[in-house]
Amino acid sequence: MPVLLKSKQGKNMKLHEYQSKTIFAKYGIPIPKGRVAATADEAKQIAEELGGRVVIKSQVLVGGRGKAGGVKVAKNADEAAELAQQILAMEIKGLPVRKVLVDEAAAIEHEIYFSITNDRAAKKPVMIASSAGGVDIEEVAATTPEKIIKVHIDPLLGLRDYQSRDIAASIDLPRELWRDFSRIASGLWQAYRDTDAELAEINPLVITKDNKLVALDGKMLIDDNALFRHPDLAEIRDVDEEAPAETEARRYGLSFIKLDGNIGCMVNGAGLAMTSMDIVKLFGGEPANFLDIGGGAGAEKVAAAMRIILSDPNVKAVLFNIFGGITRCDEVARGILTAMDEVKPNVPMVVRLVGTNAEEGRRLLDNANMITAETLADAAKKAVAAAKGN
Ligand code: GDP
Ligand code: MN
Secondary structure (H helix, E strand, O other), X not given: OOOOOOOOOOOEEEEOHHHHHHHHXXXXXXXXXXXXXXXXXXXXXXXXXHOOXXXXXXXXXXXXXXXXXXXXXXXXXXXXXXXXXXXXXXXXXXXXXXOEEEEEOOOEEEEEEEEEEEEOOOOEEEEEEEOOOOOOHHHHXXXXXXHEEEEEOOOOOOOOHHHHHHHHHHOOOOXXXXXXXXXXXXXXXXXXXXXXXXXXXXXXXXXEOOOOEEEOOOEEEEXXXXXXXXXXXXXXXXXXXXXXXXHHHHHOOOEEEEOOOOEXXXXXXXXXXXXXXXXXXXXXXXXXXXXXXXXXXXXHXXXXXXXXXXXXXOOOEEEEEEEEOOOOXXXXXXXXXXXXXXXOOOXXXXXXXXXXXXXXXXXXXXXXXXXXXXOHHHHHHHHHHHHOOO
């Protein structure tokens, strides 16, 4: 997440460092030479090609790899093999390292933080920079926020050159680097805009000992809802690195977001889903997820939704709130029965069906050992009580 801005991000796809940097390079941002390896042998060979001194970097979709020991500098190809072996055996924040990036090591003089993200409150993209870049940037943002510079970008005008120079001046960048910095800034802006990104981040952007600017790290988040127009990006999505429930939900066209509560919610329509969650909270419960099965969901989709909800061990009760319009209640009921057959849930389930074919739906569920409810309030109360074991 972009730690420097507290506004919420939507659903998005995370790109690996090497993927992000490849995009940056296309937009003229200087990056180190390097390639990805899946074994120590490959890492060694790449290190040899690059002349020995390399940095071995775990490719996992979480931040703070450096602090976790997932980024290490090797003096020669043999050491590169050794370090790659070590890092490939690591798990970082619960994610196994499957690949490492082997990059030509940079001699660092200074580390800068530089990113573009959406500022939802301002309804504009914002460019964020700090002269105190590197692994402690979150600490800097928390304790010395005056060291974080923000400049909003008008989405219609785009990034103006004077804005880049303003930033360069604010972070005390040496004048002889301003021109290169401006190029990097406009490259980052174009990359951000062209890919429908929610975040494009370089941390650190370094000044090297020989006084050049290089993007050593890269991170991009791409808006999920824009992926349909970026098939090339959708294709490089690393589903191995995502929560399985989210991958599964996407496969069935379900809008699903996992939350921390214990009441699973299965609802049709985003508005009704939000209302159901609010009412669950009103009666003292906490939703385990947001889930919109969408209009016209058939039995197969409902069954997938139920599997996803029940795969969360926190779930102590499930609330079904279905408003039958295009979605037929009897279809949903069949989906529930199919899923129950398959997953044999051992948590109480509260169901409220109204609208198209509700009666038939209820009749189908008569023998399914479910708690039925007439109104949404009634259903929420019953689900909250059931989750508490009452
Ligand atoms: P992160 O911890 O996941 O953000 O990974 P980074 O790629 O940002 O690396 C963390 C830190 O490792 C950087 O802030 C640098 O201080 C250091 N580092 C990364 N690449 C190099 C390199 O090529 N040479 C040197 N000397 N240090 C590096
Ligand atoms: Mn970094």
